[in-house]
Amino acid sequence: MTVLILGGTAEARALAGELADRHAVISSLAGRTSRPLLPAGEVRVGGFGGVEGLVAFLRERQVDALVDATHPFAARISANAAVAAGRAGVPVLHLRRAGWVAEKGDVWHRVRDLGDAAGLLPRLGRRVFLTTGRQEISAFAHNDQWFLARSVEPPEPPMPGRLVVILERGPFTLDGERRLLAEHAIDVLVSKDSGGSAHKLTAARERGIPVVLVDRPALPGGEMVATVEEAVDWVTRKRDSA
Ligand code: NAP
Numbered sequence: 001m002t003v004l005i006l007g008g009t010a011e012a013r014a015l016a017g018e019l020a021d022r023h024a025v026i027s028s029l030a031g032r033t034s035r036p037l038l039p040a041g042e043v044r045v046g047g048f049g050g051v052e053g054l055v056a057f058l059r060e061r062q063v064d065a066l067v068d069a070t071h072p073f074a075a076r077i078s079a080n081a082a083v084a085a086g087r088a089g090v091p092v093l094h095l096r097r098a099g100w101v102a103e104k105g106d107v108w109h110r111v112r113d114l115g116d117a118a119g120l121l122p123r124l125g126r127r128v129f130l131t132t133g134r135q136e137i138s139a140f141a142h143n144d145q146w147f148l149a150r151s152v153e154p155p156e157p158p159m160p161g162r163l164v165v166i167l168e169r170g171p172f173t174l175d176g177e178r179r180l181l182a183e184h185a186i187d188v189l190v191s192k193d194s195g196g197s198a199h200k201l202t203a204a205r206e207r208g209i210p211v212v213l214v215d216r217p218a219l220p221g222g223e224m225v226a227t228v229e230e231a232v233d234w235v236t237r238k239r240d241s242a
Contacts, residue, residue, distance in 0.1 A: 001064040001239050004028060004057075005039070006081055010196070011095055012069035013039040014228045019235060026061065030077070032135075033152050054084035063088075065238045067231055069095040073192050075217035082220035091238055094224040095231045097195040099216060106201070107210040110193075114139035117190050117212045121145055124210045125188030129181065131200060132192050132214065137163075140190075148184050170197065177203035188212065 002024045005012050016027050016039035025041035028048075036045075048054040058066065068081040078094060085092035102108050109124070111117045114132065118140050121128060127146050130137060134151035141158035149155065150166045164184075177199045180186070189204045192214045204211050225231050 001235070001242065002026065002062055003065045003067060003235055004061070004063045006066070006068045006070050006077055007039060008032070008036075008074065009069055009071050009097075011097060011228050011231075012067075013037060015067060015069055015095065015231050016040050018228060018232050023235065023239075026063070030074075048080075048084075051080050051084045051087070054080055055087045058084060058088040058090050063090055064242065065235055066090050066092040067095055067235070068092060069231070072096050072099070072194055072216045075219075079220050082222055092222060093231060093234045094219055094222060095228070096219065096224060096226060098226045099193045099195045100198055100201060100213070103205065105205045105208075107205075107208070109210060109212045110215055111212060112215055114214060117214055118143055120212055121188065121190070124212065125186075127185050127187050129184070129186040129189045129200075132190060136192075145188075148180075148186065172197070172199055174199040174202055178206065181207055181209070190214075192216075 003019055005016055005025060005027045007027045007029055016025050019025050020040035027039045027041060027043050029036055029045045031045045048057050066081060066085045068078050070077050081092055109120055111120060114136050121143055130147050130149040134153055134155035137149050137155040138158045140160045143160050146162045147160045148164050150168055152169045154167060155165060181203050188210050189200060190212045193216050201211060225234060
């Protein structure tokens with residue numbers, strides 16, 4: 001089968017690795033990072049040109065199954081995937097890692113969006129560790145707290161006036177997260193509820209500092225799984241029923 005994986009996540013790379021010896025796998029990346037980690041199989045980079053472009057791609061490349069394994073906050077491409085797959089008559093699966101669940105000792109403030117996160121910060125702390133990704137830093141441009149922001153690529157203005165940026169790509173270790181919070185005297189953490197490795201949340205819990213957690217955008221309806229294994233099974237079932 002020809003399987004198109006919409007990627008940009010560790011799960012998408014793992015899935016491509018699992019499927020590449022049995023199927024023709026095409027992974028699609030948005031092109032946001034200049035040196036992306038490349039998955040096994042064919043890779044294409046850049047937007048499709050909306051729903052129409054994705055429908056055309058699915059037809060041209062005779063895609064048999066589409067797996068949307070994009071980041072839980074990449075809402076537009078997920079919505080486009082659902083609509084385009086429907087139009088092209090291609091089965092689609094959304095692979096979304098599970099969100100985080102609070103543990104004893106966590107002080108979490110769940111907010112609907114980044115604007116609400118920015119509005120809440122003055123009440124919670126003065127030295128903020130921002131781990132939302134560079135595209136979201138501008139939401140905090142009018143805050144006067146001190147910010148430490150971590151992203152893969154440098155952020156672009158508008159940005160908060162008092163900002164230090166660390167350019168780093170995960171995975172991060174628990175010790176590293178502890179060190180970072182201590183070195184910079186961080187008293188509040190801001191994160192999207194991305195799921196996956198949660199060392200920063202553990203380090204915040206240990207330190208007793210609050211976390212502002214931005215809720216996930218809604219997913220389009222349709223089939224959804226949370227793990228790479230389940231996605232492999234789904235592709236296998238589609239092949240068997242083809
Ligand atoms: P988005 O807002 O949902 O998508 C915006 C546009 O970018 C889409 O309409 C599409 O352009 C293009 N696009 C997005 N993902 C694509 C893909 N895998 N292949 C081809 N085109 C894609 O997405 P985003 O939030 O900017 O995220 C972009 C990518 O970064 C995603 O692939 C995601 O997995 C990854 N990522 C996102 C986050 C995050 O926090 N949002 C974090 C880590 C990784 P067209 O309409 O022209 O097709």
